[in-house]
Amino acid sequence: MQHSLKTIFPNFSNELITTIEENGSLQDFEAGTILMRTGQYIKNTVLIIKGKIKIYREGEDGGEFLMYYLQPGQACAISMICTAKSEKSQIMAKVVEDATVMMIPLQLMDKWMMEHRSWYEFVIETYRSRFEEVLEVVDNIAFRSMDERLEFYLKRHSDACGCSEVNLSHQEIATELNTSREVVSRLLKKMEQRGLVKLNRNQIELLNFNH
Amino acid sequence: MQHSLKTIFPNFSNELITTIEENGSLQDFEAGTILMRTGQYIKNTVLIIKGKIKIYREGEDGGEFLMYYLQPGQACAISMICTAKSEKSQIMAKVVEDATVMMIPLQLMDKWMMEHRSWYEFVIETYRSRFEEVLEVVDNIAFRSMDERLEFYLKRHSDACGCSEVNLSHQEIATELNTSREVVSRLLKKMEQRGLVKLNRNQIELLNFNH
DNA sequence: TTAGGTCTGTGATAAATGTTACTGTAGGAT
DNA sequence: ATCCTACAGTAACATTTATCACAGACCTAA
Numbered sequence: 001m002q003h004s005l006k007t008i009f010p011n012f013s014n015e016l017i018t019t020i021e022e023n024g025s026l027q028d029f030e031a032g033t034i035l036m037r038t039g040q041y042i043k044n045t046v047l048i049i050k051g052k053i054k055i056y057r058e059g060e061d062g063g064e065f066l067m068y069y070l071q072p073g074q075a076c077a078i079s080m081i082c083t084a085k086s087e088k089s090q091i092m093a094k095v096v097e098d099a100t101v102m103m104i105p106l107q108l109m110d111k112w113m114m115e116h117r118s119w120y121e122f123v124i125e126t127y128r129s130r131f132e133e134v135l136e137v138v139d140n141i142a143f144r145s146m147d148e149r150l151e152f153y154l155k156r157h158s159d160a161c162g163c164s165e166v167n168l169s170h171q172e173i174a175t176e177l178n179t180s181r182e183v184v185s186r187l188l189k190k191m192e193q194r195g196l197v198k199l200n201r202n203q204i205e206l207l208n209f210n211h
Numbered sequence: 212m213q214h215s216l217k218t219i220f221p222n223f224s225n226e227l228i229t230t231i232e233e234n235g236s237l238q239d240f241e242a243g244t245i246l247m248r249t250g251q252y253i254k255n256t257v258l259i260i261k262g263k264i265k266i267y268r269e270g271e272d273g274g275e276f277l278m279y280y281l282q283p284g285q286a287c288a289i290s291m292i293c294t295a296k297s298e299k300s301q302i303m304a305k306v307v308e309d310a311t312v313m314m315i316p317l318q319l320m321d322k323w324m325m326e327h328r329s330w331y332e333f334v335i336e337t338y339r340s341r342f343e344e345v346l347e348v349v350d351n352i353a354f355r356s357m358d359e360r361l362e363f364y365l366k367r368h369s370d371a372c373g374c375s376e377v378n379l380s381h382q383e384i385a386t387e388l389n390t391s392r393e394v395v396s397r398l399l400k401k402m403e404q405r406g407l408v409k410l411n412r413n414q415i416e417l418l419n420f421n422h
Numbered sequence: 423t424t425a426g427g428t429c430t431g432t433g434a435t436a437a438a439t440g441t442t443a444c445t446g447t448a449g450g451a452t
Numbered sequence: 453a454t455c456c457t458a459c460a461g462t463a464a465c466a467t468t469t470a471t472c473a474c475a476g477a478c479c480t481a482a
Binding site: 019057059060065068077078081088089091113114122124127128130131134135136137138139141142143153178 | 326350354
Binding site: 424429430442 | 459465
């Protein structure tokens with residue numbers, strides 16, 4: 001196997017790894033693919049092996065309000081929760097960097113909860129961390145103004161990729177924050193004047209982001 | 212036992228009910244009591260037997276941004292998620308109507324997942340429904356303007372209590388929506404002019420709310 | 423090189439929301 | 453009745469965010 005499951009999911013027991021390899025199906029998706037749509041029934045739990053997947057809420061006007069990103073070693077909490085009841089998805093999932101994922105049929109996801117302690121713990125931890133992340137999002141839109149939200153957004157991005165450059169256009173950022181490009185441009189300009197960022201085309205360098 | 216667990220939690224198996232009665236501790240709280248604070252470690256899972264508990268996010272300025280209400284037959288998803296890891300709470304829980312709750316120590320909550328199918332299903336369903344509710348909250352603040360949010364807020368209240376009167380002051384509503392009383396007063400007045408509500412002191416009657 | 427696209431910057435203006443200040447009213451306590 | 457307090461209404465103004473309009477910069481393909 002090209003990508004070792006054991007490396008990406010270090011907490012999984014060996015038997016669990018074997019079971020996943022036997023029963024899951026490994027699939028590749030190109031950037032831009034929509035893995036899950038609002039209102040769609042979910043049939044699989046998704047483990048991320050490679051790439052990056054954006055989980056967002058779609059507005060009527062085409063807004064793509066960012067909830068969080070999924071990276072290797074993570075799983076989609078929504079798909080886990082919904083599969084358990086075979087419910088409709090309430091969110092959208094889009095591949096933003098070419099991805100490899102492990103699809104696990106819903107019956108197994110449920111069955112393993114009882115059989116594999118490490119699976120159970122993984123699922124619970126996934127619920128917890130995603131719930132927390134969504135709560136933080138609520139905090140931001142409920143209590144903070146756009147400039148603070150933008151700073152938080154940039155920080156999340158740099159934390160996620162581990163680098164200090166964010167390669168996005170102002171329009172893309174605006175879409176994910178559900179505001180307009182002009183507002184983002186203006187706020188970024190102010191941040192540049194404060195020495196927080198350096199602006200290039202399609203790229204924002206974060207400078208003193210340790211406050 | 213004064214309140215029959217079996218009536219309030221009809222899906223629990225008989226053995227589970229017995230186990231809960233043996234191991235849980237029944238406690239009463241007066242309206243106004245804070246059951247859980249942001250940053251506090253959680254030691255128990257809470258099942259609601261009677262009353263109403265408000266789950267909210269606290270702003271720095273004292274805002275009490277409403278996430279959802281817990282009613283009899285429900286449980287606090289956050290406490291379940293956090294107990295599983297013995298993590299800090301990210302939210303506040305306040306009793307808004309005198310409540311009776313069953314406290315379940317964290318080790319048992321975890322143990323029962325393996326031993327009682329009906330407990331497992333209850334926990335999963337709790338996660339799912341709360342996650343969904345929070346997603347709906349995100350939807351509202353991300354995509355809707357204050358007048359729509361206010362309508363949604365009132366509808367949620369009347370749905371929750373099953374009646375068409377909401378007995379809250381404008382100030383209380385404003386606090387939960389993280390806006391100011393003046394804004395709420397203005398918007399309610401407009402709604403009254405549109406024939407959607409009738410305004411009384413400390414009470415809002417919903418009229419044609421079936422749209 | 424030129425043409426056409428995307429990305430960015432910025433002013434002018436509009437709309438929504440927040441803030442301040444003040445008024446009146448209802449109800450409870452004395 | 454009188455006083456006090458919480459609640460509600462509303463005008464004027466400030467601030468934030470959204471929208472419209474347009475110009476210049478950069479990139480790529482022909």
